[in-house]
Amino acid sequence: MTTKQFFESHNTIKHLAKYVPDGIKHDYIICAMEHPNQTNCFHANASRWVRSLPGIFKLYGALNVLMMLFNLKRAARDPAGTALHLLKATSRSTLFFSLVVCACFNVLCASRRTIGYDAFPAFLLNGLIAGSYIFIEPSSRRTELGMYMLLRAIESQWDLGIKKGWWRAVKGGQLVYSALSVGVLMSLYQHDPSSIRSGYLSVMTRLFGHN
Secondary structure, three states: OOHHHHHHOOHHHHHHHHHOOOOOOOOOHHHHHHOOOOOOHHHHHHHHHHHHHHHHHHHHHHHHHHHHHHHHHHHHHOHHHHHHHHHHHHHHHHHHHHHHHHHHHHHHHHHHHHHOOOOHHHHHHHHHHHHHHHHHOOHHHHHHHHHHHHHHHHHHHHHHHHHHOOOOOOOOHHHHHHHHHHHHHHHHHHHOHHHOOHHHHHHHHHHHOOO
16 A cells, blocks of 8 residues: 555545655655655655754844844944854854754654654754754854754643643643743843853843843
């Protein structure tokens, strides 16, 4: 049975059949759902990584330009240096984020093909490898990225706990962990402002003033 025929025979994933070319067969159904138009995991993930680069570059480029607007005096003093800094920062962040996304798919595909199933240690290895890419970014950005990832981890744990029945869904529960995250950020702003990137610190200072 081809992958397309398999998808068409199951109502829950029937809608995915339109993305699968005729005549191809994937070894694992999860791989088929992740890259339905290719059976080679490495080629599919490499292609995904290349396709993701322009979009990620535009995203980080826009964010860096936005942050630059809060420091126009520096840009006016050294426009060439500022442009070079923006290019380097955007390229570095693009490489970081694209590799994280690529690792999230590649590591699991590789482990699945090695041992034949999805094992829990593979997810730990996935997180370890993806997380190690944070060292691509300068040390000044690692804390803020870590805080962002912590929020995503808390959110994932919350959703998993609801699905597993460990706790019940609480109306407005997202506001709770969002408030905790903002609380941690404001605590850093109050007691250790040097740990916050200068661009973000400048924005927060404009909004909240000096302590």
